[in-house]
Amino acid sequence: MKLPIRRLALACLTGAAIGAMTGAATPAQAGTLNVTVSARGNQRATWQNAFDQFKKANPDVDLKVSYVGEEAYKVQLSGWLATDPPDMLSWHNGERMAYFAKRGLLEDLTNDWQKNGWNRTYASVKQSSTYKDKQYSLPLGYDAYGFFYRKDLFKKAGITDEPTTWAQLLDDCKKLKAAGIAPIAVPARDAWTLAAWFDYLDLRVNGYAFHQQLMAGDIAYTDPRVKRVYEAWKTLIDDKYFIDNALSYDVDSISPLLVNGQAAMLLMGTFFSAGLPTATRNEMGYFRFPIVDAAVPVAEDGPVNVLIVPAKAKNKADARRLLAFMGQPKINGELAMGWGQLPSNNKAPEPQDPISKVGFQTLAGTTGGIAQFYDRDMTKEMADEGMKAMQQFFSDPTQLDSILQRLETTRKRIYKK
Template sequence: MFAYRSTVFGTLARASAAIAVVAATTFASAAADAGTLNVNVSARANQRSTWQDAFDKFKKANPDVDLKVSYIDEEAYKVQIGGWLATDPPDVVSWHDGERMAYYAQRGLLEDLSADWAKDGWNDQYASVKGASTWNGKQYAAPLGYDAYGFFYRKDLFEKAGIKSEPKTLDDLVAACKKLNAIGVQPIAVAARDSWTLAAWFDYLDLRINGNEFHQQLMAGKVPYTDPRVKKVFTTWKSLMDNHCFMENALSYDVDSIAPVLVSGKAAMMLMGTFFSASFPANMKQNVGFFRFPVIDANVPMAEDGPVNVLLIPAKAKNKADARRLLAFMETPEINAQLARGWGQLPSNNKAAEPDDPISKVGFQTLANTSGGIAQFYDRDMQKEMADEGMKAMQQFYSDPSQIDMLLARLETTRQRIYKK
């Protein structure tokens, strides 16, 4: 009996010692990580200096925080973020509002920030984008800048082609395309290798033809893709192709490689968000104009895309206290305005200074005076799986526009499968 008890006590003693070592190691590790704040950011090369300047200001104001930032290419980021959130995420990630945020919130992968919205005054300062940052009555996102979408255009090429004014209607746009083709300039550049750029075309054609109410019903999976109104979007798009409005080999270009096409004067226009203004050299910006997507049906109220970029705290983040400090800092009117200015975006904080950049001013006024509603964007208003299939179909349509009926039938089969779930 004594021998048995000795063996048991010896085993317990060794176990206790082992537990003490593990506990000490865990405590030391936690202490070491307590001041480390890991942040993953989706950023193009020309956006990183703006991010870094804001992060440097945060570090100066919070010297006790060891801030570690990883910049990741946008397309790779989209693929990787789901894996981070589900397994071992950083403490803060950049992302998109609307359905893209809700997709992860409803899976329990994001921290509830409702208390931060109340405590830090965001309910007032970010009232216009609160809805896009909310899922199931709670806020999960800290808004940054947002984009207005429209046409960038080269003023000198318009003048050379004899285009007297910015196109106000679709007929005006087609007429401008014909004049540009006549002087050997490709009318509209398209970075179709990034499928979301085609989604901007789908959004605007649908918003101008069918209106925002129909568009949101389609985004919610409540309208068949075989509906004649959806087909009209694609047949209108095809008519622009038939009139040679788009550049050649568009599927070979992504957003990072398309800017030289406009800078060199090989193309005259491009439908894109205001953030794209950062792609133009400073000495060229005075020669670049910006106008809203033209009217197609005068009876349809003008709606716009105004996607919001955000910061999120993953539910499994290790340093949520410092993550909240960073978000509170980034959401101040001064930093929100600074970020928007550096990215060529619009500040979403209503106490931030209005933009002074000419293109951003046009975008600001466009969204401020929009009567038909503001959509987030095709792949931000829709369930991810459906959005991915839709954008894949758009690339196939762009490659072969004769396949409209086949593509719409396939998308309808996909819609029924996804939304039946």
């Protein structure tokens, strides 16, 4: 039975986060700048360090920051923007940003981009920050996606090289399983982690242009090309290359499986490395999602995290001061480094962490297109239904045809196509 949205959100929050939500809805007092951001536990210190630097440089601003857990944040954001929001919020670029810009809920930051020189320093991510030729967000860090893997477990299974093709990946999974090692961990309780699998298989099987048409609702889910994506995925499920009980794990609970050597690989964004113990991080390698069809140009996911100013914010002047501060190359680089991400500002130092460096080089050399991520490239209602369907498919892949038919019915209803 589904809980009402408000009860569901409250059930997801700790007492501290509930307090943060309450603070987010409190009207701003004179001279007060209210900011609410989404953060996992290991991300808060990085946020706070940047905010502390801003407070030191701007002692006249009474900055109040609230932290909310990621899943609860997603539930609450629409309500905040539509009613009585804080002065600044963290969010995502692409369709997720455009959705609110289209509804007049975000402050137009085009002049800030011009004034602060962001058209140059954030040139590579300007498009994803834009809706109808206007900019509505400040890019922060972004993630490359690929496979984390335990080098020692690969060696134990007799694997000497990172797989670069789908056939090699399947062969490596077979070797790992024969050695008594679960080949691939996936925290499927968080449905968006399954969306990463769909994104990459679709990008590798059908290419970027097809993928964006599908995200826009222009292609039927009963199209044979969509089914081919799921059939490739089904091979891994049928051969039991994923961990057991994957639907019981979320991102925060999956780490011990890699730390303790119970699983060899994980498809995830570079941010994941920031939460790993140093010893494990030193044992970890990272490689690009393998090629499935050599004739398809290589595309990647590169989702950008951003700051936005609500149209109904009360202290827009100080919000713009904070934006300008956070957009500096030094601060942008520090945020990205602390989160295990890549800096969006092209004047920020390149990442030195080995995994982040591979991710940076991967995206820098990508010519086939860079997608924002499944639930950031697609309208929210369709994305929610699509990710729910992925969990159902993962639980019982024999239901694929009925799942795709249901998604097609949903697509027609949402997009009127």
